[in-house]
Amino acid sequence: RVGPTLPVSSELAAGPVEPPASTVEGFIEAFLRELNYGQGVLLSRSTINDQYLALARTVREYLMAGWLETGALRREGDRKIVGYLSAEYLLGRQLGNALLATNLQDIAEEAMRRCGIDIAALRAQEIEPGLGNGGLGRLAACFVDSLATMDVPCIGYGIRYEYGIFRQTFENGRQVEVPDSWLALGSPWEFPHPERQVRVDFGGHTEKWTDDQGRERTRWVPGWNVLGIPYHHMVPGFRNGTVNTLRLWSAKATQAFDLQIFNSGDYATAVRAQTFAENISKVLYPEDSTPQGKELRLQQQYFFVACSLHDFIANTLPKDFDLRQLPERIIFQLNDTHPVIAIPELMRILVDIKGFDWDEAWDITRRCFAYTCHTLLPEALEVWSVELLGRLLPRHLEIIYQINELFLEEVRQAFPGDEMRARRMSIIAEHPERSVRMAYLATIGSAKVNGVAELQSQLLRDKVLPDFSEYEPAKFTNVTNGVTPRRFIYLANRRLSNLITDTIGSEWVTDLDRLRELEPYADDAGFRAEFAAVKQANKERLFRLLSVRDGLELPQHAMLDVLVKRLHEYKRQTLKLLHIVSLYEDVISGTVAIDQVVPRTFIFGAKAAPGYHLAKEIIFLINSVAATINADERVKGVLSVAFPANYNVTLAEKIIPAADLSEQISLAGKEASGTGNMKFALNGALTIGTDDGANVEIRQLVGDDNFFLFGMTEPEVEALHARGYNPAEYYESNDKLQRTINLIASGHFTDGDRALSAQVVDNLVTQDPFMVLADFQSYLDAQARVDAAYRDPERWTRSAILNVARSGFFSSDRSMRDYLDRIWLSSPVE
Numbered sequence: 001r002v003g004p005t006l007p008v009s010s011e012l013a014a015g016p017v018e019p020p021a022s023t024v025e026g027f028i029e030a031f032l033r034e035l036n037y038g039q040g041v042l043l044s045r046s047t048i049n050d051q052y053l054a055l056a057r058t059v060r061e062y063l064m065a066g067w068l069e070t071g072a073l074r075r076e077g078d079r080k081i082v083g084y085l086s087a088e089y090l091l092g093r094q095l096g097n098a099l100l101a102t103n104l105q106d107i108a109e110e111a112m113r114r115c116g117i118d119i120a121a122l123r124a125q126e127i128e129p130g131l132g133n134g135g136l137g138r139l140a141a142c143f144v145d146s147l148a149t150m151d152v153p154c155i156g157y158g159i160r161y162e163y164g165i166f167r168q169t170f171e172n173g174r175q176v177e178v179p180d181s182w183l184a185l186g187s188p189w190e191f192p193h194p195e196r197q198v199r200v201d202f203g204g205h206t207e208k209w210t211d212d213q214g215r216e217r218t219r220w221v222p223g224w225n226v227l228g229i230p231y232h233h234m235v236p237g238f239r240n241g242t243v244n245t246l247r248l249w250s251a252k253a254t255q256a257f258d259l260q261i262f263n264s265g266d267y268a269t270a271v272r273a274q275t276f277a278e279n280i281s282k283v284l285y286p287e288d289s290t291p292q293g294k295e296l297r298l299q300q301q302y303f304f305v306a307c308s309l310h311d312f313i314a315n316t317l318p319k320d321f322d323l324r325q326l327p328e329r330i331i332f333q334l335n336d337t338h339p340v341i342a343i344p345e346l347m348r349i350l351v352d353i354k355g356f357d358w359d360e361a362w363d364i365t366r367r368c369f370a371y372t373c374h375t376l377l378p379e380a381l382e383v384w385s386v387e388l389l390g391r392l393l394p395r396h397l398e399i400i401y402q403i404n405e406l407f408l409e410e411v412r413q414a415f416p417g418d419e420m421r422a423r424r425m426s427i428i429a430e431h432p433e434r435s436v437r438m439a440y441l442a443t444i445g446s447a448k449v450n451g452v453a454e455l456q457s458q459l460l461r462d463k464v465l466p467d468f469s470e471y472e473p474a475k476f477t478n479v480t481n482g483v484t485p486r487r488f489i490y491l492a493n494r495r496l497s498n499l500i501t502d503t504i505g506s507e508w509v510t511d512l513d514r515l516r517e518l519e520p521y522a523d524d525a526g527f528r529a530e531f532a533a534v535k536q537a538n539k540e541r542l543f544r545l546l547s548v549r550d551g552l553e554l555p556q557h558a559m560l561d562v563l564v565k566r567l568h569e570y571k572r573q574t575l576k577l578l579h580i581v582s583l584y585e586d587v588i589s590g591t592v593a594i595d596q597v598v599p600r601t602f603i604f605g606a607k608a609a610p611g612y613h614l615a616k617e618i619i620f621l622i623n624s625v626a627a628t629i630n631a632d633e634r635v636k637g638v639l640s641v642a643f644p645a646n647y648n649v650t651l652a653e654k655i656i657p658a659a660d661l662s663e664q665i666s667l668a669g670k671e672a673s674g675t676g677n678m679k680f681a682l683n684g685a686l687t688i689g690t691d692d693g694a695n696v697e698i699r700q701l702v703g704d705d706n707f708f709l710f711g712m713t714e715p716e717v718e719a720l721h722a723r724g725y726n727p728a729e730y731y732e733s734n735d736k737l738q739r740t741i742n743l744i745a746s747g748h749f750t751d752g753d754r755a756l757s758a759q760v761v762d763n764l765v766t767q768d769p770f771m772v773l774a775d776f777q778s779y780l781d782a783q784a785r786v787d788a789a790y791r792d793p794e795r796w797t798r799s800a801i802l803n804v805a806r807s808g809f810f811s812s813d814r815s816m817r818d819y820l821d822r823i824w825l826s827s828p829v830e
């Protein structure tokens, strides 16, 4: 690097680093240069993929100077940096966001038009990087967007999975998973830096040794290693010149292959080690709640965490940095427990390598980490068997034992004689097998612990980590999730964005509370008409897409009732299904005349973890019900069910702006927050929801009149559980519920084959762990209120507008401010 003491700008070369002129002509010139000299083709010979790559690289050029400058400021400044550690980033397509950030949409569109290219076809060419499962991964993507927009220096660390979340297809209504080879045609958004490789060790054993001051030390003698290659991605702020970095690690074998074996002719054996090493970043685990405790998964976690800590200490900090100052320079935010092995890793670096005393190292470490918990389900809390951890990371296991021993000593001092408490708080669980509770390690090793919505944070304190919150109450806090308005309003809903901007100006994009200024317009009939027209246009756009994409033909004028999220029993897709079947049963049994039914189109989107059997049965049942209802002339045009395959960020951006009704129907006390719920409200859908996760806060803000609440509260759920829940009682005593379930059980939706619906039905009637039957009647009653409200379009639109106007709180910019104030204790760059 030339002239490190010169101001950053003088290090930037004139010419290629300077962005091309922000004119149509300048854009065309840069585009053709990329096409000809980057891609090596003439426009007349270029494929859509050539054009897409060239367009992406052109937009990239406009971000490059800002990126270099942001990086230099980060390294040379002395501000605290956020190191976001996340095993998942569910980014969504990049081209649109880059055009938005650079304000080049119109210029690029016109430039492409003049080149004879339809920019929409190029946008469609991009395969979204699906490096995440659901809410947790998408939250990480929203957070890095907000930090860049707020000029907060941040490095997002993660894994460059070669295969992201599987592509879902349906065969005869059953989910079939197809590998997501998102890199097959090349990604123009990543910058590989093989020269910045990091070595990561595994296995082996530890040894004691004595240093020259006579201190007893430990060293790790590893058994094998791999290389981590960083791939950098730009994270552009919204038109502010800041471009932060996402650094994703890819695993590579240390030695390409064993030449001796290779020469002897045994090619397969020669490359085995390579295949083994490179498996580490091969594929994203598709479980979204239940960790599987698989060895490869622990390898992934340690792999990316070890690379990231090393990278930060060796490459981001100045060479002579005094590590006692580390907490002043970095806060590592742990996105759930997946990166928690970073805590013993930092201890190992400080104690074993840098020679710190244990106590000093522990003091530093605890101030460098903060932990976010995203769940309330006990089965979702990660544990690693001591056997596995000790085999893969023997030194880390020793460190964890040491942390635990010292911690329990403190606890015993604070609560003398309370041995049960010490046992409950131990990082090491003894049953069913000896294992490490990662959430406990995270809590003990972090400066702060937060939940992701008010209710969950409360339950986290009271139910999940009660001993810890009693021991260190000040450590616990809440930061309610948020979503980025750039992607989920501005990009996804251009029509609504334009209407908002025409009405209150454009400040809302980076200051979402300004949406409040829309409130008075809810009573303006002219504005309501425009708002309703936007919704209708978004519906039509969605229907065109679903017609081409999935061969679905949907009625143009029906309430669009949407349930999109991962398939999980606690999210209760079956409750929605029961509602649909009950409406249908009402009609075919002659109980309700068809002209009394409010026309509704139900949309589902959901992937099931490949090993989650019951979830896959539920998918099959939804598809079966959809096929039957859609083919039944008696309800044609009134009840329709659509389940487009492969719900992902790209599809969400089309579905959410079109929705009238947002279904957020998890059993109270189970959904940590939800973020889809926020996206829908911000796009003018009304919510039917339980008192769960962030629904609670949405309802408080939009008001009871503009939200359809139903179901038990969390304490009621607990009480019913304590009394002993028997779903059969509800089935026996509710005639409508009985008719609904009987119709499903009869094989009506499965060509007469009762066996095909039996697993879902039996589970509901005999187990029903998430109390679907207990909430059924309340849900139906709320749906009746929805129908009544929808019959009055003016009232409905008024409520929809108020949902938009009052949901500004759910911007991820606000979440980031909360993290800055309550956890990171740091502020944006001036």
Ligand code: NBY
Pocket (backbone or CB within 6 Å): 133, 134, 135, 136, 137, 139, 285, 287, 288, 289, 290, 291, 292, 374, 375, 380, 382, 452, 481, 671, 672, 673, 674, 675, 693
């Ligand atoms: O995190 C979700 C919560 O369910 C949702 O309520 C919340 O809004 C969101 C953001 O805070 N959790 C989630 O998405 N979890 C996962 O995706 C996930 C992924 C992997 C594993 C566990 C959970 N795993 O153990 O491998």
